[in-house]
Amino acid sequence: MSRSFAGKVVLITGASRGIGRAVALAFAAEGARLVLAARSAEGLTEVEQEVLTLGAEALSVPTDVSAPEEVAALVGSAVRRFGRVDVLVNNAGIGKVGEVADGSFAEDLRLTQSASLFGMISVTQQVLPVLRRQGSGAIVTMSSVMGRKAFARFGSYAIVMHAVSAFSDALRQEVAADGIRVSVIHPALTATDLLRDADVAEMPPPFRHMTPLSPDAVAKAVVTAVRRGQRRVVLPRRANTLLLAEALSPRLGDLVATALTKRRIAALLGMSSGKTYHETISVPST
Template sequence: MATKAFQEKVVLITGASSGIGRAAAKAYAAQGAHLVLAARRESHLQDAAREVEALGVRALPVRCDITREEDVTRLVQETERAFGGLDILVNNAGLGLYGPVEGFSETQLRQVFEINFFGLVRVTRAALPLLRKRAPGSQVVNVSSVLGHRGLPLLGGYGSSKAAVNLLTESLRAELAAEGISVLLVSPGLTETEFRDSRLNAEGWKQDAIPLNAMSSEAVANAMVRASRRKRRETVLTLPGRVMVLANRWMPSLFDRVARRVVNPARKP
């Protein structure tokens, strides 16, 4: 029998109770990894742990709000007690925001940054001692978005938080390279998850269904595991996502005009 790519490795995933995080847990488990699953919704987290354990690996569910320092400290402590170290950290937890810059509140923007950026920093810093125990070869995988590479109308608040993640990833990659810790960036495009249902909306704004084909959470998770196996520094997903990033790089003025047609700025009735 062929050896699985992550046999006996330990992977910690934030936002693991649903969507991309839950799919990623199963994808890593299918490759032999043990999982630490972190999220706020305990019942969903327990369900995710049972799914992972059905694949023959260990799963440690830890209720954790990554905006709380004490929760993150406990998460890392429980990981160390259970597994002694950490091979891969997947920073996946995220929160969306929809509406024009003049429409969303400062409180909403701070909430998005607190989860998407500061929470990622908080978990990464806490997990580094455990990642160093398994270096060289350990990894940090940051889940961003194509919107972190190119802003779109009415998605500037969310995209700004992901652009901050992109820049932080580049800095962290350089800082940890000498220790043999890889830092990877995975940028999904439109994905079929509960993400849009929990997203914050500026007052009087909502986003109607987008007439584009979306990736499944499982497809994103499989791409993430491939990138992790190959230590690919940056992965941009979906054909429209890659086209958008390239078009913005080479024809930014043209894409400015196209971008105004991409998002449907429908107001609430």
């Protein structure tokens, strides 16, 4: 088994479940030492035990990334324990569903910005001095396909994911001379708890019959992106059809987004090939 990250220190936010948990286990399998951060102390304990079972070291630090003092404590704990940070995976975040006209839209946007954007900025700013002193490192930001093309009823999330994409592009150029690489990941709908509380009828229309990615598939892409220094990763590759259409013309992008609401067309594009999101997350995880 490849252990190309043996001894490397990987700090992961939002590590207690979903993509964060999968990323932690993927890096643990590669021999990395893990710093696990999330609000749920109980969830972190469970993931830490899984990491230890794989033979990797782990430090769990319950952290609300929207609280600057907790972020500072997180990075301080990581450096005191391991002396360095080699990879930062900014994964913590939330998402809200609703139309722009909804009375809750502005508050949904504020909450999403706090967790998914400003929290990520706070963690990155705390880790950057460590990486610069080392003269090396990698930063991964988790955006979304929604960070390149917005869908109806997911505007607040898309606004923040666009901001994450822009932040990542700017950061990549700013730190290149310091030996620090930046990768932004754009997964399509993934089988996490992000939209668990949304009824099927409330989902963004293209998502209602889409087959979600597995967290393990996204985690594998994250590890590969860090290993190869990939600047931008879109998952699945077929989603590039939508993004290419959007880049050529907003009209074409809207046409593809509308086409994805038709199950037959989504199936032809390979985006609907099995269980839907709600069918997938209703199955207890093992």
